[in-house]
Amino acid sequence: MTKAAEIDIASVSKVYGQSTAVHAISLKIPAGTYCCLLGPSGCGKTSTLRMIAGHESITSGDIRLGNAVVTDLPPARRGTAMMFQSYALFPHLDLVDNVAFSLKMKGVEKDERRQKALDMLRLMQLEAYATRRPAQLSGGQQQRVALARALITDPEALLLDEPLSALDPFLKIRMRAELKRLQTSLGITFVHVTHSQEEAMALADLIVVMNDGRIEQAAAPRTVFERPATAFVARFMGDHNVISGRAVASGNGVVTLEVANGGQFKAMGDVAEIGRPVDIAIRTDHVRIGQPDQGGLGFNGIVSNIEYRGSTVKLTLDGAGVEDFTAILDDAAFFQQTIRVGDAVPLSWGGTDAIVLGRVAP
Numbered sequence: 001m002t003k004a005a006e007i008d009i010a011s012v013s014k015v016y017g018q019s020t021a022v023h024a025i026s027l028k029i030p031a032g033t034y035c036c037l038l039g040p041s042g043c044g045k046t047s048t049l050r051m052i053a054g055h056e057s058i059t060s061g062d063i064r065l066g067n068a069v070v071t072d073l074p075p076a077r078r079g080t081a082m083m084f085q086s087y088a089l090f091p092h093l094d095l096v097d098n099v100a101f102s103l104k105m106k107g108v109e110k111d112e113r114r115q116k117a118l119d120m121l122r123l124m125q126l127e128a129y130a131t132r133r134p135a136q137l138s139g140g141q142q143q144r145v146a147l148a149r150a151l152i153t154d155p156e157a158l159l160l161d162e163p164l165s166a167l168d169p170f171l172k173i174r175m176r177a178e179l180k181r182l183q184t185s186l187g188i189t190f191v192h193v194t195h196s197q198e199e200a201m202a203l204a205d206l207i208v209v210m211n212d213g214r215i216e217q218a219a220a221p222r223t224v225f226e227r228p229a230t231a232f233v234a235r236f237m238g239d240h241n242v243i244s245g246r247a248v249a250s251g252n253g254v255v256t257l258e259v260a261n262g263g264q265f266k267a268m269g270d271v272a273e274i275g276r277p278v279d280i281a282i283r284t285d286h287v288r289i290g291q292p293d294q295g296g297l298g299f300n301g302i303v304s305n306i307e308y309r310g311s312t313v314k315l316t317l318d319g320a321g322v323e324d325f326t327a328i329l330d331d332a333a334f335f336q337q338t339i340r341v342g343d344a345v346p347l348s349w350g351g352t353d354a355i356v357l358g359r360v361a362p
């Protein structure tokens, strides 16, 4: 029904008065991709989305949509549509008039725009509610009206600002599946802002992790999770132990890291200079109880906390100069022995489960 467009963000910055919210970011979002801009509050993801939409001016750099440079075009001429966090529905209009609104602004004749609005409401399974007003709908239905309203202009890219944040947890998961299904069936590019790593992992083909106005990593969800590029990404995605120290040796793709109190860890990677600060990541769910196998790594830790989670048990330990080291153990593996807080326990992981993390230039 619509065509998808690649979005090319080339060295784009956003400055508000004295403060820079987005620092010369570059990113290519391939046509037909479900892209999530992910990061904590204030990292610049909404500013980036609004610059793509044309609701915010671009301080420097360029944005291309398909073959067109849209940097200076008004929102309605970009081929994008935006769905707002609050849905921004008109309370006094029924669903047909809400959905048809942008066509009315474009001067489309009444019968044609009503027909198109009804088609969109049918796509969203809201046809039966066509004459209702937004207040007479549930949260999930209101969200579908907002989607219908954004999609009626046949955009090449749909931009969504925290689209699920107003929904309760149950509805959030259901609407998440609907968004994904809609994007797959329309085949257009979706750019979705969220601060939830779980939401981004569930939806995205491409996750763009932002921090302090910069892109820390842009990659497929599995790559971001299994090979976080930086300490920020590893911490933000969770499920990694991030350990910081100084490189004391490097060679053959293995770095030795010294932490406080002289503890040493090895990780896959290289560093150019011995003595420089290094961060490494170890997957919490790859840590086992027991001495390392051939080629494996580990240390002895003192258990500081045990948290039962059903199918897994979260063990927190201190040792080798590291505090709050986390091991997520399969419940069966954990209950094979008796472990209590204060016990000394040998921990191990595979040599390839520890990786050296990079740093983003300030």
Ligand SMILES: Nc1ncnc2c1ncn2[C@@H]1O[C@H](COP(=O)(O)OP(=O)(O)OP(=O)(O)O)[C@@H](O)[C@H]1O
Residues within 6 Å of the ligand: 016, 017, 020, 021, 039, 040, 041, 042, 043, 044, 045, 046, 047, 048, 195
């Ligand atoms: N209109 C504005 N004027 C001045 N500063 C702004 C404006 N809009 C955003 N900022 C600042 O720019 C930075 C990035 O904001 P932005 O809204 O893009 O972040 P965000 O990652 O979307 O955060 P959130 O998840 O809280 O919406 C923040 O420090 C914010 O305070």
